[in-house]
Amino acid sequence: MIQLRAVEKVYRTDRIETIALSNVNLEIRSGEFVSIMGPSGCGKSTLLNLMGLLDVPSEGTVSLAGESVVSYSDRQLSRLRNRRLGFVFQTFHLIADLSVVDNVEIPLLYRRMSGSERRRLALAALERVGLSSRVHHFPAQLSGGQQQRVAIARAIVGEPDVLLADEPTGNLDSSMGDEVMAILHDLNSSAGTTIVMVTHDERLAGQTGRILRLFDGRQVN
Amino acid sequence: MLKNYLKTAIQVLRRRKFFTFISLFGVSLTLVVLMVATAVFDQILGPQLPEIHADRTLGVYSLEMRGAEIISDSDASYWFLDRYVRTLPDIEKVTIFSQAARSATYLDGEKFELYFKRTDGAFWQVYGFDFLEGGPFLAEDDANAEKVAVINETTRRQLYGGSKALGRMLEIDGQRLKIKGVVRDVSFLRQDPFSDVWAPISAARSDTHLRPAVLGSHTGVILARHRGDFPAIKRAFQARLAEVELPEGYDELSGEANTHFERFSRVMSSNQERTVASPWRLRFAIGLAMVLFMILPSLNLVNINVSRILERASEIGVRKAFGASSWTLVGQFVVENVLLTLIGGGIAFVLSGGVLSLLNGVELIPYATFQLNFRVFVYGLLLAVIFGLISGVYPAWKMSRLHPVTALRRRSL
Ligand SMILES: Nc1ncnc2c1ncn2[C@@H]1O[C@H](COP(=O)(O)OP(=O)(O)OP(=O)(O)O)[C@@H](O)[C@H]1O
Ligand SMILES: [Mg+2]
Numbered sequence: 258m259i260q261l262r263a264v265e266k267v268y269r270t271d272r273i274e275t276i277a278l279s280n281v282n283l284e285i286r287s288g289e290f291v292s293i294m295g296p297s298g299c300g301k302s303t304l305l306n307l308m309g310l311l312d313v314p315s316e317g318t319v320s321l322a323g324e325s326v327v328s329y330s331d332r333q334l335s336r337l338r339n340r341r342l343g344f345v346f347q348t349f350h351l352i353a354d355l356s357v358v359d360n361v362e363i364p365l366l367y368r369r370m371s372g373s374e375r376r377r378l379a380l381a382a383l384e385r386v387g388l389s390s391r392v393h394h395f396p397a398q399l400s401g402g403q404q405q406r407v408a409i410a411r412a413i414v415g416e417p418d419v420l421l422a423d424e425p426t427g428n429l430d431s432s433m434g435d436e437v438m439a440i441l442h443d444l445n446s447s448a449g450t451t452i453v454m455v456t457h458d459e460r461l462a463g464q465t466g467r468i469l470r471l472f473d474g475r476q477v478n
Numbered sequence: 479m480l481k482n483y484l485k486t487a488i489q490v491l492r493r494r495k496f497f498t499f500i501s502l503f504g505v506s507l508t509l510v511v512l513m514v515a516t517a518v519f520d521q522i523l524g525p526q527l528p529e530i531h532a533d534r535t536l537g538v539y540s541l542e543m544r545g546a547e548i549i550s551d552s553d554a555s556y557w558f559l560d561r562y563v564r565t566l567p568d569i570e571k572v573t574i575f576s577q578a579a580r581s582a583t584y585l586d587g588e589k590f591e592l593y594f595k596r597t598d599g600a601f602w603q604v605y606g607f608d609f610l611e612g613g614p615f616l617a618e619d620d621a622n623a624e625k626v627a628v629i630n631e632t633t634r635r636q637l638y639g640g641s642k643a644l645g646r647m648l649e650i651d652g653q654r655l656k657i658k659g660v661v662r663d664v665s666f667l668r669q670d671p672f673s674d675v676w677a678p679i680s681a682a683r684s685d686t687h688l689r690p691a692v693l694g695s696h697t698g699v700i701l702a703r704h705r706g707d708f709p710a711i712k713r714a715f716q717a718r719l720a721e722v723e724l725p726e727g728y729d730e731l732s733g734e735a736n737t738h739f740e741r742f743s744r745v746m747s748s749n750q751e752r753t754v755a756s757p758w759r760l761r762f763a764i765g766l767a768m769v770l771f772m773i774l775p776s777l778n779l780v781n782i783n784v785s786r787i788l789e790r791a792s793e794i795g796v797r798k799a800f801g802a803s804s805w806t807l808v809g810q811f812v813v814e815n816v817l818l819t820l821i822g823g824g825i826a827f828v829l830s831g832g833v834l835s836l837l838n839g840v841e842l843i844p845y846a847t848f849q850l851n852f853r854v855f856v857y858g859l860l861l862a863v864i865f866g867l868i869s870g871v872y873p874a875w876k877m878s879r880l881h882p883v884t885a886l887r888r889r890s891l
Contacts, residue, residue: 311799311882332803339801350886352793354493355486366482367801395493411800 258419258451259285259308264317266303266474277303278474281317287418290445290452292462295471301455302347302423304471308453309342309421310334322418339367343417345425347455349408351396357407358383358392364415382414383407386440402433409437413444420444422454426461438464479806483813490814491821497786498818501779505822505865506829508775512768513830513858514837517848519764522667523738524853529668530606531701532738534570536711537670538563538698539741541733548727553577555694556679556687562718563698563735569711571701573600578673583650585637592633593844594651595673596682604701605671610634612644612659615678619658623680627655630663632845633674650675652683663845670699672845692722692731700735711735768861769868776869783815783873787880794877795885807878808871815870816863823862827855 266278277300285291285308293301306312307319310326318325321337329337343364351360361379383392386406396404405428412420422441426434438461444450454465462468470477491498529535538559542551554563556574564572575597583592599617607614607628615626627648634643643657655677664672679687687694702711715735722731736744743760787794797807827850834848850858 306883309799311886332805335798335801335803335806338799342799344799346796346799346886350792350796352796354490354793356489359486359489363797364800367806372481415800 258287258289258322259453260318260320260323261304261307261314262318262320264307264314264319266300266307266312267315276474278307278314281474281476283469283476285419285451285453287451288445288449290441290466291454291469292465292467293453293455293469293471294457294459294462299471300474301471305421305423305453305455308419309344310338311344335367339364339415341418343412343415343420345405345408345412345420345422347423347427349396349404349428351404351407351411353396356393356395357388357399360396360407361411361414363411368415378414379410382410385413386410387436401428402430405429405433405437409440413450416448417450419451419453422452424455424457426456426458434458434461479809480813483810484817486810487814487817491818497782501782501818502822502825504775504778505819505862506825508772509819509823509826509858509862509865510829510833512771512861513826513850513854514833514848515768516857516861517830517834517850517854520851520854520857521665521846521848523742524851527662528605528607528664528671529738531604534702534705535604536700536702536708536735536737537741538700538715538733538735541693541731543692543724543728544730544732545728550693550728552693553695553697554733555689555691556696557690558692558694558722559696559698562722563700563715566700566711566714566718568703568707568714569700570703571600571604572698573604573701574598574679574696574698575601575670576679576696578669581651581675583637583648583675590636592650592674593672594675594677596679596687597676598679601671601676604699607664607671608662610660610662611642612657615658615676620678620680624678625653625655625681626658627675627677628659628661629657629675630661630673630845632663634660648675650677653677653681655681665846666844667846670697692724708737769864772861772865772868776865779815779869780873783811783870784876787873787877790877791880791885794880795882798882798885804878808874811874811877812867812870815874816866819862819866819869820859822865823858826862827858830858 602614
């Protein structure tokens with residue numbers, strides 16, 4: 258599903274050059290549930306951004322469903338992101354001005370779809386994460402765990418092929434974390450969604466199909 | 479898509495009350511000034527009573543005679559207009575009238591002044607006055623030098639209180655005139671039809687107006703059959719100028735038959751210019767002035783919007799991550815801004831109504847009633863949209879360029 262070949266990512270600022278990723282080669286197969294682990298600053302979020310077509314590698318190629326996307330235009334990339342990918346960000350990134358249900362509808366706004374259909378799907382996604390009672394609240398009125406679940410609802414509402422989750426349980430206590438994991442496992446097994454998840458929690462990583470480990474921008478076995 | 483844009487825009491404006499308030503304040507204030515200016519222009523130039531045929535009229539307002547040593551310019555004389563303009567071929571009508579001049583009148587032995595205009599029977603056909611009593615004096619009245627007059631509503635009130643004026647006598651300009659009709663007030667800004675009292679030219683005490691002289695103190699207004707006849711009429715008028723026999727010492731006569739707008743352009747442009755400034759130039763100048771006037775508030779709004787990019791970075795990142803292309807975001811932000819300025823336009827429209835009724839109240843200009851009509855509304859709408867675009871496009875473009883990863887790195891919720 259996702260393929261990275263000889264990927265390098267270097268951040269250059271005025272004086273400093275940070276090598277965030279170096280010679281990364283990996284393949285995520287369709288239907289897999291993979292976790293990425295490694296110490297803070299080792300490049301996990303950077304790797305997830307590359308897989309999610311939010312960023313371009315300094316060297317190497319990223320392919321989605323067998324096609325290299327390095328030369329894709331902004332329009333083509335946005336279309337791919339819209340149809341095939343769903344994100345859960347490390348820091349939720351809910352839009353404060355929009356209600357919960359409007360936040361969840363965002364991915365559907367960029368598809369041809371009626372407003373009522375959009376609303377129906379958004380409510381279904383919220384139901385799935387157990388937030389049906391909070392649809393008209395604003396993000397600031399929710400607890401951290403509830404915000405996390407809104408972020409998950411938004412990521413899955415468009416039924417993406419691939420779900421990229423950056424520490425989706427990072428802000429949750431362990432029971433809440435288990436709930437979120439249950440949702441992800443359910444998506445993976447029932448809908449066949451490919452999931453790549455960054456986590457610091459060995460226990461949760463152990464529940465996934467495969468663990469990728471990074472250290473200082475490099476893959477380790 | 480537009481529906482979604484609008485929905486989001488409304489949500490953002492509602493949630494960011496402080497931003498919305500500050501922005502609307504600036505937008506409304508700017509647009510109030512522009513809408514009041516538009517209403518004033520409309521009052522001067524827009525087609526309205528009594529200039530109902532304004533789009534079909536050409537006026538001869540001034541002439542210039544040049545000789546080797548001397549240049550004279552002035553209004554045209556009655557003699558010239560009657561002889562050379564009234565007889566132009568293929569036109570519907572010509573009316574000739576004097577400038578409304580202050581004239582003394584007496585009421586119960588007390589003297590006061592009224593605007594007084596001398597004109598002909600055709601005047602009442604070229605202009606569509608609203609008669610409250612009686613009717614106009616006719617061509618026969620003019621031909622027979624009948625001592626009759628038409629007065630306006632305010633004069634009737636001043637002279638006779640609330641009662642009817644028809645058939646009463648009015649002493650003005652040293653004559654006693656019988657009132658034949660009462661019309662609704664006409665704005666001072668409508669210089670051609672404007673006056674307090676109108677009476678036949680032929681009934682004037684002296685007949686100086688009949689003396690053969692090119693220059694004088696009258697205006698001729700030609701009512702064309704169609705607007706399309708203007709070029710032909712103008713050519714015919716120029717041909718007539720060439721026929722006029724000039725007094726000694728002069729060898730050239732120039733003048734033009736101008737539309738309202740042409741005349742206005744001429745007045746607005748420098749007096750030195752002998753040829754009439756193109757009306758397009760004035761239109762352009764007015765448009766430019768309005769846009770320039772919007773520049774500063776626009777920059778202010780641009781500034782507010784650009785500084786909000788940081789605030790909205792996370793939103794931009796999220797939208798891009800979930801499939802918004804840069805252009806979609808440009809669309810969204812521009813729609814947000816135009817919606818803002820349209821709301822500002824709505825507020826400005828209401829406020830302008832207040833400002834104009836205040837202006838009307840202080841009676842700065844006799845009988846001018848500035849009003850917000852459909853035309854002013856359409857121009858106002860246009861102004862608001864232009865304002866929205868000027869101030870929205872750059873910030874929108876700038877926002878949309880933000881790289882999704884950079885955008886998402888800024889922490890918010
Ligand atoms: N935009 C950037 N500019 C400069 N350096 C960057 C940028 N983004 C990331 N880095 C650097 O790249 C490295 C990898 O960052 P990344 O965010 O991928 O780490 P991470 O593994 O996700 O860490 P954490 O577990 O704390 O989230 C870090 O050293 C970071 O400082
Ligand atoms: Mg990270």
